[in-house]
Amino acid sequence: MTTRLSIGNLGVRYRRDGQGVEALKHVDLDMEAGKCLAVIGESGSGKSTLALAIAGLLPAGTKFDGSIAWPGLGHAPLNGRDIGFVFQDPSASLNPVLPVGEQVAEVARTHLALTWREAFGLATDLLGRVRLPDPEAVARAYPHQLSGGQKQRVAIAAAIAARPSLLIADEATSALDTIVQAEIVALIGRLVTEDSMSLLFISHDIALAAQLADRIAVFRHGRLLEIGETGELLRSPAHSYTRSLIEASFGPAAEERG
Amino acid sequence: MNRALRLIRRRLIGSIAVLLIVITGTFLLLEAAPGDAVDAYVVSVGGDASMIEELRRRWGLDQSAATRFAVYISSLARLDLGHSVAFSRPNLDVILERLPDTLLLMGSATALSFCLGTFLGIVAGSRPGSFRDRFLSIGSLALYAVPGFWLGLVLIVIFSVQLRWLQLGGIETIASGKTGAPRALDIARHLVLPVASLGFIYLALYLRMMRVGMAEVWRMDFVLAARARGIGRRRIVLRHVARNALLPLVTMLGLQSAAMLGGSVVIESVFSVPGLGRLAQEAVAARDTPLLLGIILVSAVLVIAVNLAVDLLYAGLDPRVGSSGEAA
C-alpha cells in the first residue's frame, strides 16, 4: 500500500480580532493511495482548516507548522492537477456569469495543455460522466439555471477534469437535501473507484461518511481524537464523543431497520 | 433574444411614466416663472395688444391650469417646445443645433473615464493592499475631489497659457475650411481639455468602484474555488474577479449620464463649447425659462435613451437578468 499523503505534527493558527485562534494542533495523519479517508467533526473542529491546509488555500497571515508531504509525487502538488477540491455550497463555488462548460473547460485547458476546442469537448464528456442529462445543453447553461444538486455535479466535474490523484470533498453534500445528498455521495464513490483517486471526505455526518470511507478520523477542537477502520470505529469507538456522534447520526430507527 | 425584448418593453412602459412626471415638473416650473409663452413669442417676433389677446386665446393660455397643461402636453406631442425669446426661433431648432457638440463631448468623456477608470481599477484591484493599489486609491480620491470647472481652468493655465500647446475656445477653428481627417484632428485638439475636465472625476469614480468591487469579489467562494482548481492568476483576475466587478460599473454608466449632462453645463462655458450646456447657461442669463425647460426635457429623453442602451448592455453581460430563475 503506497502512501499518497503524509501529515506530520500539523498546527494552524489564525489571527482573529487580534487574538490567535488555534484551528489545528499536533495532527498526524497518513492517506493511502486509492483509499477513502473520512474526516468527521462538528463546527470548530478544524476539519475544513485541514482541507484548506492540504490544498494550500489558507488565508494570508495564517501561521502554519508541521509538514505535509507527498511521497512519490516528486514536485509540489498543483491545485486542480494533483488535488481536486469540491466545496460545500455549490451555488457559491461557481462563477455566476460564466457558462458552466467554460468553468469545467478552463481547468482542463490550464492543466492538460489542450486547445479551447478540445477542452470544451472534454468538459462536455465530463458533464456526462457526472450524470448530467444533455451535457451539451448544460455546458452552455449558467449556474443560476441549474438546481443545487446539478451545480454540485458541475463542481465535481471541474474538480476531476485534470484527473487529480486526490479528491477533497469539504462538506460537499451538506447544503443539499437528503435525497440529492445520497445521489452525490454515490457519484463521488463511483468516480473515485473508476479513476482510482484517493478521497478525503470531510463531513459533520458520520453516517454519511461511513458509506464511503475505508477509514474514519474524528476531530474535535482542532485535535485528531481517534482514527480507525470504518467498521471497527463504528462498532467500538474509543471515545465517548465518537459514540455520541454515532448514536446521534444513525439513530434507533435506523438500527431497527438494519 | 426574447429576454431582451421583454426587458425593452418593460423599460419603455416605465419610461413613458417617468417622462410624464418630468413634463409635469417642467410645466410647474413654467407656471412659476414670470411671463408666459405669448410674452416670449411677442418679445421675439413682435405684436400689439390685440394680437397678444388673440394668441392667448388661441393657445388656450386664458383657460384653467388643467387646460393649459393639456395644451402643453399636446404641443409637446407635436414636438413643439415653444419659442425662444433669446434666439427668436423655435426652442427645438436651437436645441437640436447644439446637441451634437454635447454628445461628442459626453461620449468622449464617458469613453475615456470608463475605459481608463476600469483599466486602472483592475490594475489596483488585482493585488489588494499592494503599493500600486494604495497609490491609485489615494490618487483617485484626490482626483474625485477636484471640481471639473476648476480643473478646466488649471489645465488652461498649464497647457494654453504656460505651454501654449493647445488652442482654446469652441469645438473647432472657425471658418478654417478643413474637412475630413484634418477637421477631425482639429476638433480632437479642441476637445482634449474639455473632455479631460469633464471625464476625470468619473474616471476616479469608476476606478474606485472597480477597486472596491474587485476587493469584494476576491472574498467570494467561487474565486477560492477557481484557485483550488489551479486556474492561472491572470485568468482569475480578468475572467472571474474583474468580470463580476464590472457589472455595477455598467449600471453606474447609465446613472452617471444625467450627472455628466449637468457637468457639461459648466465645462462647456469654461471652454466656450457651443453645446447644450452652454445653451442652458445662455438661457439662464437671458431669463429664457421655456428654452431652459426645453433643454431639460431633451436631456431627460437623452438620459432615458442612454439608460435603455445600458440596460441592454447589462442584460448581455449578466445572464441572470430577466430570467425567471429556477423553480422554487
Added chain:
Amino acid sequence: MSEPLLAVSGLSKHYRRAGRTITALDGVSFQVNRAETFALVGPSGSGKSTVARLLLRLADADAGSIHFEGQDLMALRGEKLRAMRPRLQMVFQDPRSAFNPRATVGRVLDDPLRIHGLAGRDERPRAVETLLERVGLSPALTLRAIHEISGGQRQRVAIARAIATKPSLIVLDEALSALDVSVRADILDLLVSLQLDEGISYLFISHDLGVVARVAHRVAVMDAGAIAETGEARQIIAAPSSPIGKALVAAMPSLAQPVSKEAE
C-alpha cells in the same frame, strides 16, 4: 380525542414570477392533535416551508382553510390576529437570522411578555430569567447580545421565546438542521420534555427522515406542493408507499449498508 387542535384543509398557494405561475401548494390537508408531534417531510421545494408561512399568517393562502383551536385562522386580521398569536408560535431554521441583530437575549424574551401583558413591568425580569432556566440556559445571559452567544444557545433562546406565551402549538421549521449533531440531540431532548410537561403540540418540518423518525408521532411526506402519504413514522420507514417516501427512506443512513452503489 374530540376535535383536532389544528385542521388544515385544501390549502393552496401560487406565486407569480416573471409572468409564470408557480404552484407552491396544491390542496394540502392534515390535522394535528393535542400534545402530538406531527412532521412534514420532503425535499427542498416540496412546499413544507410554505405551509409554515401560511399557518403563521406570514403569507395568505389562495384557497383552503385553517382551523386552529376551533377558530377560522384565515378570517382573523389586525388586532384579532395579534390576540391569537400567543397560542401559535414558531422556531426558525437559522438561529443567526431569527433575531434582530441589535437585540439582547433579555429583550428578545421580554418582547412577547410585554406585548401581550403576560407579566407586570416589575415581574418581567424575573419571568425572563425563569424562561431561560426552563430551556437550560443561565439567567446571566439576559444582558448578552444575541450575536455573542453560540448557535445552540440561540436556538434555545428561540424556543424560550416561543414558549413564553404558553402556546398550544409550535411550528419548528427545520429548527435543528443548522445545528451540530451533538447540540441537536440536546435540543431534541428539551423539546420532548417541554411537550411532556405542558402538552404542547409540534408541527415539525424537516427534510431529514432520520431526525423526524426520532421525534414524530405521525408523518406526512410532501412532494411538489402536495402530500404524498401520511402515516406513523415507523410504518412509513418500514414500508413507504409513495415514490418520494421510498426515495427518502433509501437516502437514510444505515449501519447495515456501509457502502452503497449508485442507483442506476
Added chain:
Amino acid sequence: MIALRRFLRTPEAVAGALILAALLAMALSAPWFFPRDPQSIAGPALLRPFQDWTLPLGTDRLGRDVMAGLFHGARASLAVGLAAAAGAILIGAVVGTLAGFAGGLLDEILMRITDAFQTVPGFLLALAFVSVAGPSLATVIVAITLGAWTGPARIARAEVLSIRERDYVAGARVIGMHPLEIAFREILPNALPPVLALSSVIVAAAILTEAALSFLGLGDPNRVTWGGMIAEGRAVLRSAPYLSIIPGVALVLTVLGVYLAGEGLVETSATRRMNA
C-alpha cells in the same frame, strides 16, 4: 470611545478630520478675524500673494482681500453642503422607507417620481430652480437638495425591502408585535446605517454643486463664495491665475476632507460590525 480610537487609527481618517476641523474653525472665526465686509476694498488691486502680510493671499481685481474671502467663503460652502445633504438624506430616507413599507401603488408612484428626478440632470434642475426662484442661500440649498435625495431614497427602500423579508421580522410578527413597532424598532434602525454611510458623498457633491452654481453666477449675490471667487479670477486668468487657483485649492481640500472623514467613519462602523 473605542469607536473614536478605532477611527483615529486610520491615517486617512485623521487627515480628513483635521481638514474638516480647520474648515470649521475658518468658518466660525471669519467674522472675528475679518470683521469687515469681505466684498469691500481692502487694498490695491491684483496684489500678489505673500507680498503684504496684512493681505497674505493678495487682492483681486477690485482690491478685495482674498484671505478674507476664503474665510467667509468657507461659511457658504459648509452651510450649503451640510444643509443640502441633511435635507437630501431626510427626504430620501422618508420617501424610501415609505415606499419600502407601503409597497403596491404608493411604492410604484414614489419610485417613478424618484426615477424622474434621476432622469433630469440634477445640475440643470438646480439651474432652472434658481433661475425661477431667484438666487439666495435658501434657494441654492433647496435646488441642490432637489437633485440629491434620490440616492438615499433608493438605498433606504432597498434596505427596507430586504430587511422586511428577514426571519427576525417574521419572528416579530409571530410574537404579535404591532406593525408600527416592527417598522420603527425592528426595521428602521437596521436600514439607516447604509443610508447614513452615503452622507459624505452627498455633502461633498453638494459643496461641489454649490461651487459650480456660484461659478456660473447663480449663487447668493450678497455672499462671498469660493465658486464666485474662481469665476471672478477667470477674467484675469492669464495675468493672475492665483486668483482662481487659491479658492479652488480650498475647495478641493474641503471635499477631500469630507471624503476621507466619511471613509474613516464607514470603515470604523464596518470593523465594529465585523467584530460583533
